[in-house]
Amino acid sequence: MYICSPKINEMEITTEEKIINAARSIFTQKGFSATRTRDIAEEAGINLALLNYYFRSKKNLFRIIIEEKFDELFGMIGPILSDPNITLEEKIETLVTNYTNLLLANEDLPFFVLSELKTNEFILEKVKRNAQMLSQPIIENQLKERGFTISTLNFIMNVVSMTMFPFISKPLFVSSGLVKEEQFTNFVMDRKQHIPTWVMNTLK
Amino acid sequence: MYICSPKINEMEITTEEKIINAARSIFTQKGFSATRTRDIAEEAGINLALLNYYFRSKKNLFRIIIEEKFDELFGMIGPILSDPNITLEEKIETLVTNYTNLLLANEDLPFFVLSELKTNEFILEKVKRNAQMLSQPIIENQLKERGFTISTLNFIMNVVSMTMFPFISKPLFVSSGLVKEEQFTNFVMDRKQHIPTWVMNTLK
């Protein structure tokens, strides 16, 4: 006789999860405004009414996705940069490597988060908390110790710019023919190798 | 007796122009999907029906704005980079200066153009034509002559990244408190001075 509580099979996906997965996929591609709840329902293979049953509104559903995506994108930056036990070189290399890999697997991510940040009230609190975790004095000291005069902000901006911008501008470069779609992965993998050196050279 | 043909006073703005101006303002702030034709009509101070009378559809009106904005943003890059009479240093400095000034006056521009590029079929032809004007061999030669081994593409990407990304990520940095809204202009003006040096240092 089994006394186990009834357990959902790990393979089974609940309706709620199906909706979230569909929402994640469509929201990240199209953004909030251009996404239709009917499309989410169809993608999830459920009745439209269920979306409102589970999440009450499109906005509510969106909030879940955008917060999740924000964490994915910016969650790592604070802990890495603020760790006093990691050298400057290691910080740059870790950030560039992690971001390149993350963005290769989620190409729409930076654009999605940045665009919704402009209009979305949900994330503001999250942004602030995240920024507080980023201990500027530690980075500043590491820069000063080495005799570098660049500001912390310019340092961060340069690392993030050079790593993230190719993904944001990909549609431009691909449609112009300057980078072929098939070459894009190689292009950013190659940059991943160079960016740490380039950034270090901006410090001198 | 006057034989002059009836002439519109230069100060008067036609209804068509009023609609275009309003559309430009709202589309660039909100993008295509989030913009309502009713808002455009209101901003233009005209009746909603007139919008369709002049432009037949929202899409048609949008096409006009996005093409205009694309030219504003990327029109200068080809001629500057492809001119064999301009040195590398001058090219970088000209691009960075012009872009910083342009974007300070049109902060939403890069985000708007890049976001609509992802979903918009109108601009593709324009992008291609623009890319053809960008003569890569000339830049490549200028880099080689000087003994620089960086690829043309990485060179362009680095200049544009460092100059444009601060504007794209401004909402993030401002809402995080890392940059105050009032300081932003100073921040990018300061970067404008440094970026040419930083870029030259990535070439060695």
Added chain:
DNA sequence: GTCTATACAAAGATAGAC
């Protein structure tokens, strides 16, 4: 908890009077 059917609201487009 899940679904069907439907009410309600918003937005784009149009007809027709002036």
Added chain:
DNA sequence: GTCTATCTTTGTATAGAC
């Protein structure tokens, strides 16, 4: 050319059956 009124489509939310 401009306006009012209205139609159509599409998206959001709810009521109520099972």
